[in-house]
Amino acid sequence: MSDTLPISIDVNGETVESLVAPRITLADFLRQELELTGTHLGCEMGVCGACLVLLDGKPVHACLMFAVQADGCAVETVEGLTRRGVIADLQKAFHERNALQCGFCTPGMLISAHGMLSERRTLSREEIRDALSGNYCRCTGYEAIVDAIESTARSRTTKAAEEA
Amino acid sequence: MDAAASRLDRPNSYIGRSVPRPNAKRLLEGKGRYVTDLVLPRMLHAAFVRSPQAHGRILTIDTAEAAALKGVRAVITGKDLESLCKPWTGTLDHFQGMKSPPQLPLPIDRVVWSGQPVALVVAESRAIAEDAAELVVVEVEELPAIAELSSALAPGADTVSPDLDDNLCFTSTIDSGGVDEAFAEAAQVVEQNFVFGRHTAVTLEPRAIVADYDPSEHRLTAHHATQTPYQFQDIYSRHFGIPESQVRVVAPDIGGSFGMKLHVYHEEMAVVGASILLGRPVKYVADRMESFVSDIHARDHRVKARLAVGAHGRITAMDVDDVTAIGPFSTYPRTSAVEGNQVVRLMGAAYDFSAYRGRLSVVFQNKVQTSQYRAVGHPIACAVTECMVDAAARKSGMDPFEFRSRNLIPDDAYPRRSPTGYQFEKLSHQACLARLREMMNYDELRREQAELRARGILRGIGIAVFVEITNPSPAFYGVGGARISAQDGAIVKLTPAGEVQCLISVTEQGQGTETIVGQIVADGLGVRREQVRVMTGDTDVTPHGGATWACRGAGIGGETALQAARILKGNILSVAGLILQARPDELEMGDGWIVDATTRQQRLSLTELARIAFFRSDTLPPGTQAQLSATYHFAPQGYPFAFTNGAQACHVEVDAETGFVKLLKHWVVEDCGRVINPLLVDEQMRGGVVQGLGAAFFEECLYSEGGQLTNGSLADYLVPMACEMPEIETAHIETPTRDTELGAKGCGEAGTAAASAAAMNAVNDALSGHGVLLTQIPMTPARILKALGRI
Numbered sequence: 001m002s003d004t005l006p007i008s009i010d011v012n013g014e015t016v017e018s019l020v021a022p023r024i025t026l027a028d029f030l031r032q033e034l035e036l037t038g039t040h041l042g043c044e045m046g047v048c049g050a051c052l053v054l055l056d057g058k059p060v061h062a063c064l065m066f067a068v069q070a071d072g073c074a075v076e077t078v079e080g081l082t083r084r085g086v087i088a089d090l091q092k093a094f095h096e097r098n099a100l101q102c103g104f105c106t107p108g109m110l111i112s113a114h115g116m117l118s119e120r121r122t123l124s125r126e127e128i129r130d131a132l133s134g135n136y137c138r139c140t141g142y143e144a145i146v147d148a149i150e151s152t153a154r155s156r157t158t159k160a161a162e163e164a
Numbered sequence: 165m166d167a168a169a170s171r172l173d174r175p176n177s178y179i180g181r182s183v184p185r186p187n188a189k190r191l192l193e194g195k196g197r198y199v200t201d202l203v204l205p206r207m208l209h210a211a212f213v214r215s216p217q218a219h220g221r222i223l224t225i226d227t228a229e230a231a232a233l234k235g236v237r238a239v240i241t242g243k244d245l246e247s248l249c250k251p252w253t254g255t256l257d258h259f260q261g262m263k264s265p266p267q268l269p270l271p272i273d274r275v276v277w278s279g280q281p282v283a284l285v286v287a288e289s290r291a292i293a294e295d296a297a298e299l300v301v302v303e304v305e306e307l308p309a310i311a312e313l314s315s316a317l318a319p320g321a322d323t324v325s326p327d328l329d330d331n332l333c334f335t336s337t338i339d340s341g342g343v344d345e346a347f348a349e350a351a352q353v354v355e356q357n358f359v360f361g362r363h364t365a366v367t368l369e370p371r372a373i374v375a376d377y378d379p380s381e382h383r384l385t386a387h388h389a390t391q392t393p394y395q396f397q398d399i400y401s402r403h404f405g406i407p408e409s410q411v412r413v414v415a416p417d418i419g420g421s422f423g424m425k426l427h428v429y430h431e432e433m434a435v436v437g438a439s440i441l442l443g444r445p446v447k448y449v450a451d452r453m454e455s456f457v458s459d460i461h462a463r464d465h466r467v468k469a470r471l472a473v474g475a476h477g478r479i480t481a482m483d484v485d486d487v488t489a490i491g492p493f494s495t496y497p498r499t500s501a502v503e504g505n506q507v508v509r510l511m512g513a514a515y516d517f518s519a520y521r522g523r524l525s526v527v528f529q530n531k532v533q534t535s536q537y538r539a540v541g542h543p544i545a546c547a548v549t550e551c552m553v554d555a556a557a558r559k560s561g562m563d564p565f566e567f568r569s570r571n572l573i574p575d576d577a578y579p580r581r582s583p584t585g586y587q588f589e590k591l592s593h594q595a596c597l598a599r600l601r602e603m604m605n606y607d608e609l610r611r612e613q614a615e616l617r618a619r620g621i622l623r624g625i626g627i628a629v630f631v632e633i634t635n636p637s638p639a640f641y642g643v644g645g646a647r648i649s650a651q652d653g654a655i656v657k658l659t660p661a662g663e664v665q666c667l668i669s670v671t672e673q674g675q676g677t678e679t680i681v682g683q684i685v686a687d688g689l690g691v692r693r694e695q696v697r698v699m700t701g702d703t704d705v706t707p708h709g710g711a712t713w714a715c716r717g718a719g720i721g722g723e724t725a726l727q728a729a730r731i732l733k734g735n736i737l738s739v740a741g742l743i744l745q746a747r748p749d750e751l752e753m754g755d756g757w758i759v760d761a762t763t764r765q766q767r768l769s770l771t772e773l774a775r776i777a778f779f780r781s782d783t784l785p786p787g788t789q790a791q792l793s794a795t796y797h798f799a800p801q802g803y804p805f806a807f808t809n810g811a812q813a814c815h816v817e818v819d820a821e822t823g824f825v826k827l828l829k830h831w832v833v834e835d836c837g838r839v840i841n842p843l844l845v846d847e848q849m850r851g852g853v854v855q856g857l858g859a860a861f862f863e864e865c866l867y868s869e870g871g872q873l874t875n876g877s878l879a880d881y882l883v884p885m886a887c888e889m890p891e892i893e894t895a896h897i898e899t900p901t902r903d904t905e906l907g908a909k910g911c912g913e914a915g916t917a918a919a920s921a922a923a924m925n926a927v928n929d930a931l932s933g934h935g936v937l938l939t940q941i942p943m944t945p946a947r948i949l950k951a952l953g954r955i
Contacts, residue, residue: 021291023291024291031201035203036194037194037196037198037200037201038193038194038195038196039194040198040200040368040369040419041200042368042369042370042419042452042878043452043877043878043879044451044452045452045877045878045879047878047879048368048452048878050368077194078193078194079193079194079195082193082194091189091192091193094188094192095184095185095188095189095192096184098184098185098188098676098843098844098847100188100191100192100674101420101673101674101675101676101847101851102191102367102368102369102417102418102419102420102421102673102674103188103191103192103196103417103419103674104196104198104367104368104369104419104420105368106191106192106194107194110192125891128886129886129887129889130886130887132885132886132887133885133886133887134885135885135886136366136368136878136883136885137368137886138365138366138367138368138420138422138851138855138883139420139674139675139847139851140847140850140851140854141847141850141851141852141853141854141889141892141915142854142885142886142889143850143889143891143892144847144850145886146886
C-alpha cells in the first residue's frame, strides 16, 4: 500500500501532477491533497450526491472513483465553476431563494443543476426534481432548490432569446 | 411589542422582512468551513473498533498487532480512559425514579449494542487508523440480546446492565381525574394501537470533532460540530477535570444537526481522551455506516390510545399508554425520557377537554441509544391524537374540519391550562384551521376526490392540528439538575469605524440564526443590516448561553440581541448628545447616522461618533466614559414555554395495486408569533415537513431479533428525495408572545410535528371504504398492501 502511482489531472483548469496511493479516492485526493474542500463526503457510496464533480464535463461521484482513474481527465469542482463565473447566476438564484441551509449538499446540488442546465434549456419542475433524485438534502425540503434552478433556466432562456 | 419595530416602511426596519442570509454566499462557493474540513498541525486521525455483538461480556482485547502497524500512534481501550474521564449518567432529577447505568467513553467489560465503540486507534492518517482497527482482536462472550420491547419487559427478563433490577428506565403517570367516568358516559369510544418506527437524523455531514489538548497550558480546544458549544465546554471541563475557562469549544459551519449533535457520544469523549493522552490534535469524522449505528435514533414508540366522544361530537377524554424503547442507557445530559414525556403531555393539546390519563414507560434494550431529534415527541402525540380525531369524525358522520372546529380550544379562551399541565398563553387554532381550509381549497379537493374515486383513483386528504413547545425556560432541563442554560447572552459593540458586531451564544446550523440576529440588531439600533456582523459558535468569543435547540434561537436569542442593541443605542445616543449638545431623547438613530428624532435630519454619522469616542475622548466633557459595547443576558420568564400552534394538510394518491403513495401537495399554516424573516420561517416549515414525511413513508431503522441493524447505509435506509416530495405551501398567523418585547416564538419543529399525522390521515382517507386503518409509520408499500389484504 505504500506504492504510489503518478497521475496528471486537469483540476479546475490547472494541471496537477501527483504521486498517489492507488486506494485514494478522487474525493479524498481533491479534499486532502489539493485542499479543495468544497467537494463533500456524505455517504461514500454514491447515493447522497455531496461529492459530485464534473469529470470531462459530466457530473460524477468523486467518492466512487479512485484518483488514479481520473488520470488524464479534466476535473472541475464547485471552486472551479465559481472561479470561471459560469454558475454565478445559479448561485445568485440559490442565495436569493435561500435554496440552502447547512450548505453541505450545496456544491453537489450546484454540480447537478449545472449538469442539467447544460444539457437542457427548458426544464419542468418535475424534470428538475427527477434530475435531483441523486442529491440528498436534509434541510430544505427541496422546493427552494427546484425554484432556484427553475428560475435560472428561465432567465437563461430569456437571455439566450434576447441575444439571438 | 413596540409597534414601530414591526413597521416595514421606516429605514432599517428589518423585523418581518424576507432577506437572504449573508453567510450563505461562501457556502454556495464551496467555502464552508466544516469540522470535516479542518486540518491542524501535528494532527492525528482516529478510527474505532466496534462491537459486532449487541450484548456480550468483553473477555480480551488484543491490540498488539494494530499498535505495531507503521503510522499508528496509539491503540486505546476503555481501561486507558477510565482514570481520565469521570463516568456520566443520563438522568434528570425532576423525572422521579429515573435510572440509567453510568457510561464511560469506551466499555471496560461489557458491550451493550451492536456498533458500540470498543477501542480507538490513533494514527497518522484515517486510512492507517482504519487498517489498524481491523487488526484489533476483541474476544466477546455473547449474551442474549434484549432487542424487542416484549423481551425487555418480560417477567424475569435479563437486564441490559448488571447494575439494573429490570429494564425500566422511567415510568410516569398523569391523571387529571374523571377519565373512567367520561369513558363510561361516552357516546362513542375510539380505540387504536400505534407503532412509530425508529428513525435517525441522517445529517449530511456526519458527526465530527478535532480535539486539541495542549498539556503545556492544560488547555483543551475542541472543534466540534455541535449545536451546543457551551454545554460541551461544561461537560469536557467536568468530566476531564480541566478548568472551564481552559476549555474552548468551537462550532464552525455544521452540516445539519436537528438535535442529533447536541448529545454526548462515546466517540467524541474518547477522542478528547486520546488528545489528552497524546498531547496532539486528534480528528474523528464518523463515516455513514458508523453514523447509522452510533448517532442517536429517535421515536420507537408503541402507543395504546382511547378517545371518548360525548354528545354533539364533543371530545370528553383521552387515555393513553406510551411504551418507548431507548437503547442500553439514557442519553447524557438531556436523557432519553424527554421524548416520551412530551408524547404523553402533548396528547390532545389542541382540544377542549379536561379528562386525561397518560402513562409512560421508558425501556432499556440492546440497540443504539435514542434521544431528542427534531420535534421531540410531537409527531407521535400529534399522529395519535389526529388519527383518533379523524376516526371519531368518521364515526360521527362529520367532516374532519367540522369535527375539529367543534372541539378545538377557541381562540378567545386563553390563557389556558391543558389537562396535562401545560400553560398556553395564547394559541390560534381556529384562525389557522380556517386559513388552511381556504388555502387548500378544501371543498374543491373533496369534489375532485369523489369524482376520481368513481373512476377507481384513490385520493386522500389528511388534516392535522398541532401544538409546539418553544422558548423553554429552566423548567425543561435546569430544574432537573442539568447544566444546560435556558438563558442566552449577547455583546453588541460599535467598532471604531462605526460598524457593529454582535457576539451571541445562539448558534447557526443553516437555519439563519446569524441572519435574524443581524436583522434584529440592525433594526434595534437603526443601522443598515450590512453594517452588522454577527458571530456565533465559539465559547472564547461569545457570552455563555443555551445555544440553539428546542426552538429557542429566535425567541430567546432574538430577544437577547434586541435588548443588547437597545442598551447600546442608549449609550450611543448619550455620547451623541454630549457631542451635539442635545438631549439624548431628542436624537434617534437611522441608517448609521444620529438623526434628529423629530425631523430625521442627519446630525452626526456613527463613523464620526466612533472616531471621537475611541480616538479623541479628550474632546468629550470631563468624566465622560463612552460605553460602546453592551452586554445583555436574557432568560425567559413568565410562561415556562412559549407554545405555538398550526395546522397542516396532506393530499395523496394511493395505488392500491402497488401500495405506492404519491404525495400531491402539502399545506402548512403556523403561528410562531412575530415572524422575523418570512423567507427563513417558510424554509423551516418545508424542511420540517419533509423530515416528517420521511418518517411517514420511508425512514426506519430495521433490526433483526438479535439486535443487528439491517439497513444501516444510505443505500438501504430510505430518505426523502426531491422526486418524491410534494410542493409545500405555507401561510402564517401571528400571535406574538407578550413575555418578550420581540414577541417571537420558535418555528423549527412545527413542520415535523404534524406532517406524518397529516400524511397518515390522508392515506387512511384514501383507503376509507376498504375497511383498513394504518396506524403504523412508516407507511411502506408492503404495509399498505398488507393492510389491504393484498399480501
